Each structure stands twice: as structure tokens, then as C-alpha cells.
Amino acid sequence: MTAHFTDQGFAPLAIAILTVSDSRGEDQDTSGHLLRTAAVAAGHRVAAKEIVRDDVYQLRSVFSRWIADPTVQVILSTGGTGVTGRDSTPEAVAPLLDKQVEGFGELFRQLSYAEIGTSTVQSRAFAGLANGTFIVCLPGSTDACRTAWDQILMAQLDSRTRPCNFAQLIPRLLER
DSSP: OOOOOOOOOOOOEEEEEEEEEEOOOGGGGGHHHHHHHHEEEEEEEOEEEEEEEOOOHHHHHHHHHHHHTTTTTTEEESSSSSSSOOOOOHHHHHHGEEOOOHHHHHHHHHHHHHHHHGGGGGGGOOOEEEEEEEEEEEEOOOHHHHIIIIIIHHHHHHHTTEEHOOOOOGGTTTTO
């Protein structure tokens, strides 16, 4: 199914990008660069970009700071979603979430299956909401980030996508 767009105006979002890595510096951060380039090309603003070691407490610190920042609407992270001992993004972020968006991880793995086969079961990619901020945690692979952006995020972060999208929900996320 293809996303449908309307003629209603585009609403740019403020996106923070976090690369989780023990070994990558800014020059080697191909996944973070891809997400930044794609977000800007789509018309969004990159509010912040950082690289943090795969450590639960360092990750929680950065995520918490961005979740508390009212100017950050979306956090995209890349890395730390595998199953090895150092992969701790889900453990760091899950306690911070108000709600999980289960469909994101399910759809991401379905799309990834077409590209990498059964290896997709090793991905713990997920999404959720915290304090009115959308959080999406992706694998560290540049190809995985491209799949997520091109086939899910580009449309879901575009306020013109119909029948619905994440962007249009942002003003209502904190309603109780």
C-alpha cells in the first residue's frame, strides 16, 4: 500500500538524531548522516545530533534530555538494537516510554525480511511515545535506516500523508 498525500500544507518537525556506538565517530557515522540528510531533504529541521556509547545510563541521559525538551518532536536513534551483550538501546529507552507503537517494529521487520531474510528476527527495532515526543529506535545498519526512512518514516513524519500519520498526532499527544 502506498502512502497518499493531500494538498494540505507540510508541517516540518524538529528531529533529534542519536547514534549509539562504541566505535563510530562523526566521520564513520553513515547511519546518522543518512537520517540527517533524509530528514533535511524531506523539509524537517535537525534539532540535535549526537553519538553516544552503548551504555544504558548514558543513553537514558540523552533520551531524557531530548524528551524533556519541548522543541524536540521526534527522536531517531540508530544502533544498539541487536541481541549482543552490548546492545542496550531497548533496555535504556523502554522505561522512559509512556506508550509503545508496536506496529512500527512489526512493519520494519516485515519490510526488512524482503531485504535480509530471516536475519531480521535479530532486530529489536521499535518505536514509542514519551512526553509528547515520538521515539524511533533503529538498527545501526545504514541499509536498515534507509529502509525505515524510505518505507515508513518519510510518510509517517509527513503531515500530508493520509489516512493518518505521526506528524498530525503531535498536537494531541499530551491530551489526557
